[in-house]
Amino acid sequence: xxxxxxxxxxxxxxxxxxxxxxxxxxxxxxxxxxxxxxxxxxxxxxxxxxxxxxxxxxxxxxxxxxxxxxxxxxxxxxxxxxxxxxxxxxxxxxxxxxxxxxxxxxxxxxxxxxxxxxxxxxxxxxxxxxxxxxxxxxxxxxxxxxxxxxxxxxxxxxxxxxxxxxxxxxxxxxxx
Ligand SMILES: Cc1cc2nc3c(=O)[nH]c(=O)nc-3n(C[C@H](O)[C@H](O)[C@H](O)COP(=O)(O)O)c2cc1C
Numbered sequence: 001x002x003x004x005x006x007x008x009x010x011x012x013x014x015x016x017x018x019x020x021x022x023x024x025x026x027x028x029x030x031x032x033x034x035x036x037x038x039x040x041x042x043x044x045x046x047x048x049x050x051x052x053x054x055x056x057x058x059x060x061x062x063x064x065x066x067x068x069x070x071x072x073x074x075x076x077x078x079x080x081x082x083x084x085x086x087x088x089x090x091x092x093x094x095x096x097x098x099x100x101x102x103x104x105x106x107x108x109x110x111x112x113x114x115x116x117x118x119x120x121x122x123x124x125x126x127x128x129x130x131x132x133x134x135x136x137x138x139x140x141x142x143x144x145x146x147x148x149x150x151x152x153x154x155x156x157x158x159x160x161x162x163x164x165x166x167x168x169x170x171x172x173x174x175x176x
Contacts, residue, residue, distance in 0.1 A: 003035040004174050011078025011089035013043050018144050019077040019112050026075065026167070033048045033171060036075065037084060039067060039154070048094040049063040052078035061095045066176040067102035073174045077110045079144075080119030084086075108166060109134050112144035137170045139163060 008027070010020045020038075027036040044060045052058060054140065068074065078089055096102055107127055111120035120140040127134045139162055141147060147156035154160045 003033055004171070005070065006034050006036045006073050006075050007039055007067050008036050008075040008077070009039045009042065009089065009092065011042075011076065013088060019079055019110075020111050020146065021075045021148050021152045022141075022147045022154075023075065025148060025154050026111040026163070028152065029154075030167065030171075036065070037071070039064070042088045042092055045095060047094055048091050053095070053098050057095075057099075064085075064092060065101050066093060067100050068096065068105070071105075072101070072164070073106040073108065074168060075108045076114055076123070078119060080111060080113040080116040080124065083118040084156075085119045085123050089123075090126070095138040097130055100130070102127065102130045103130055103154055105118070106170060107132040107137065108170045109138040110141060110163075111139075112141045114144070115142050116140050116144070117142075121135075133173060137166045137173065139166055 008023045010017055010023055012019045015081065022142065023038060032107060041060055045064065046058050046060065078086060110122060113119065117140065124134065124138060143160055147159045148157050154163065
């Protein structure tokens with residue numbers, strides 16, 4: 001089967017990140033249908049500055065944009081920091097506003113945090129304004145640490161059910 005290419009971005013750069021664990025769990029669950037590449041340079045991006053948002057783009061920015069363009073869809077898994085979106089993730093997205101890589105791109109957004117409501121809502125607003133296709137493919141997972149095992153299996157049946165439902169829509173959207 002021709003697997004679709006998904007670029008996964010973890011909003012946490014922590015080594016033992018729960019969000020990275022959710023990405024790994026999804027990579028394993030959907031290995032037959034999706035080829036999930038993890039974006040590795042979130043910390044390497046320069047701070048967004050509109051003065052530098054010109055051609056040629058900084059090398060790390062050009063690389064992010066290229067990886068986004070090459071992907072059939074994007075999976076974002078992020079924590080909430082201080083009632084908001086982690087700065088590193090927002091920084092990466094800001095670099096794509098003028099270049100429009102998210103425009104009409106199928107995006108699956110998971111906010112996996114202790115609570116996460118504010119970050120989820122805020123990121124949904126950002127993704128919508130840059131025209132990402134995310135309205136039906138987003139999920140907030142509160143108490144996220146308690147719902148995944150150390151060997152990256154999603155252990156909470158309700159969460160797994162919701163993930164499967166939005167993943168079904170995500171895969172369907174990518175296939176269109
Ligand atoms: C600096 C900092 C601020 C945080 N603020 C919030 C918050 O406002 N709301 C929340 O739900 N969780 C908050 N958390 C908890 C994280 O969402 C939680 O630890 C999450 O699992 C971190 O994701 P990670 O494991 O992928 O790194 C915060 C964590 C840190 C380190």
